[in-house]
Amino acid sequence: MLTIIADSNIAHLHDYFNEQTLNHPIQVISMAGRDITADALQQYQPDVLLIRSVTQIDAKLLDTNQSVKFIGSATIGTDHVNEGYVSLRGMRFANAAGCSKHSVAQYVMSAILQLRPEYWASNTSQSDKPVKLGIIGLGNIGSTLARYALDLGWEVLGYDPFQSASVINNASVDKVLAQSDVISLHVPLTLTGHSELPTYHMIDADALAKMPSTTMLINTSRGAVVSEADLLADLNQNPERQVVLDVFENEPTVSAELLDKLTIATPHIAGYTLEGKLRGTQMIFDAFVRSYGEKGADILSIKQTDLMADLLPANPYHWSQLKQLPEKLPQFYDIKADDRQLRDSVNEQAGAVLGTDFDALRKNYTLRREWLFD
Numbered sequence: 001m002l003t004i005i006a007d008s009n010i011a012h013l014h015d016y017f018n019e020q021t022l023n024h025p026i027q028v029i030s031m032a033g034r035d036i037t038a039d040a041l042q043q044y045q046p047d048v049l050l051i052r053s054v055t056q057i058d059a060k061l062l063d064t065n066q067s068v069k070f071i072g073s074a075t076i077g078t079d080h081v082n083e084g085y086v087s088l089r090g091m092r093f094a095n096a097a098g099c100s101k102h103s104v105a106q107y108v109m110s111a112i113l114q115l116r117p118e119y120w121a122s123n124t125s126q127s128d129k130p131v132k133l134g135i136i137g138l139g140n141i142g143s144t145l146a147r148y149a150l151d152l153g154w155e156v157l158g159y160d161p162f163q164s165a166s167v168i169n170n171a172s173v174d175k176v177l178a179q180s181d182v183i184s185l186h187v188p189l190t191l192t193g194h195s196e197l198p199t200y201h202m203i204d205a206d207a208l209a210k211m212p213s214t215t216m217l218i219n220t221s222r223g224a225v226v227s228e229a230d231l232l233a234d235l236n237q238n239p240e241r242q243v244v245l246d247v248f249e250n251e252p253t254v255s256a257e258l259l260d261k262l263t264i265a266t267p268h269i270a271g272y273t274l275e276g277k278l279r280g281t282q283m284i285f286d287a288f289v290r291s292y293g294e295k296g297a298d299i300l301s302i303k304q305t306d307l308m309a310d311l312l313p314a315n316p317y318h319w320s321q322l323k324q325l326p327e328k329l330p331q332f333y334d335i336k337a338d339d340r341q342l343r344d345s346v347n348e349q350a351g352a353v354l355g356t357d358f359d360a361l362r363k364n365y366t367l368r369r370e371w372l373f374d
């Protein structure tokens, strides 16, 4: 019997991980990601952990455990996982790189075009001053976002010191900060000692001072990439600055003082489309199958399966159609509705959105559809 502990927010968990798909006796225990603790591991002795971003994988969770062999995170980000520790313990780890890259890029485009609809027409062929979109981090999401921007004829100013120079990786960080109309952050959260150029607080008072107050800032990466204290000070000085946050430094708690000053704020749902979440599950399922396959039939005999196509209903959302009819944007994605829900969740007494309410918004989120980029 194979025992799996899984975050109950993993989309279609039981469609993927069951005795038919795995051709093996299993028990799947699903629980809130924050409840996957050392005590839970002690109680169930799982072979496999399937998590999302809210479960910290570290010595505190695993030091006393000897049963876990595979950990799969159905997320792009891995800052919640101490990969060095996992590897030292001989456990295998997989994430879902790129799973929601279009979803996040579409969230960013929705935010920009909702706030500045005139940008639909502001392209290199129709204007001598096209929109300049600054992108920091040009991996899966940043480079996908660049494709949407270039498709609208915008200019991309991109900065990623770990990628080769290219048509989109074409600027210094200072140039991105000083010359962009909009800056969107797509870096992993990295800390001093773990990266040559850590991203923790990369947007601080110095960086904000380099950005004209007309520059919009969008953060969908991780909250701590932006210093919230410095952002608050900047917004007090430049109340006209438009700031869009999907992630927060003290997540799942969000300060009402900051929320009041943001133009759009959403509860970490930029990647929450049906496709984005399902792809995340498919990717960790595939990694699990590969991982156990390598260990040979003595552990499991697993049938390969690709359920995603079967589980997805027909998709009526085409980027090419939206470009023809920009007024349909709220039907494609009504970002303001997500913003309202977060603001309605403020607990006035606490002066904040409480963690439990933030988590509930995410758990009960109606997954959007990812537009077809054709």
Ligand SMILES: NC(=O)C1=CN([C@@H]2O[C@H](COP(=O)(O)OP(=O)(O)OC[C@H]3O[C@@H](n4cnc5c(N)ncnc54)[C@H](O)[C@@H]3O)[C@@H](O)[C@H]2O)C=CC1
Binding pocket: 076, 077, 078, 097, 098, 100, 101, 104, 136, 137, 138, 139, 140, 141, 142, 159, 160, 161, 162, 163, 186, 187, 188, 189, 190, 197, 198, 199, 220, 221, 222, 246, 247, 268, 269, 270, 271, 272
């Ligand atoms: N809000 C949401 O719902 C979601 C948020 N995310 C976040 O977005 C992040 C980025 O995702 P991907 O693009 O798929 O990751 P990725 O790993 O494909 O790309 C990240 C890029 O950032 C670059 N980078 C690293 N340090 C940098 C620095 N100091 N300055 C500039 N660039 C730097 C890397 O070279 C890499 O090319 C994830 O790590 C995750 O934290 C991901 C999915 C959904």
Ligand SMILES: O=C(O)C(=O)[C@H](O)COP(=O)(O)O
Binding pocket: 009, 052, 053, 054, 074, 075, 076, 077, 078, 100, 268, 271, 272
């Ligand atoms: O993939 C990532 O990285 C993300 O930020 C996820 O979309 C976050 O979703 P949860 O794992 O917190 O459900």
